[in-house]
Amino acid sequence: MANACIVSDPNIMMGKPVVAGTRITVELILEKLSASETIEQILDSHPTLTREGIQAAIKYAVDVLRSDVILPIGA
DSSP: OOOEEEEETTSSGGOOEETTOOOOHHHHHHHHHHOOHHHHHHHHHOOTTTTHHHHHHHHHHHHHHHHHHHHHOOO
């Protein structure tokens, strides 16, 4: 699950995974995408972010979810 574009440092954004060289969290990118923002809109809002950074954030989220054990929630 190594991804050099995504880093975690306890001194940056409380250790949340961020795009390397920025303070932009994977969480923020996913929130913006889920709110129907386009990649172009996100890039316009965050000039230090790259298209590759957004793609790395999505891949990171997929890898994290793939490695988790999901337990069913009782109804």
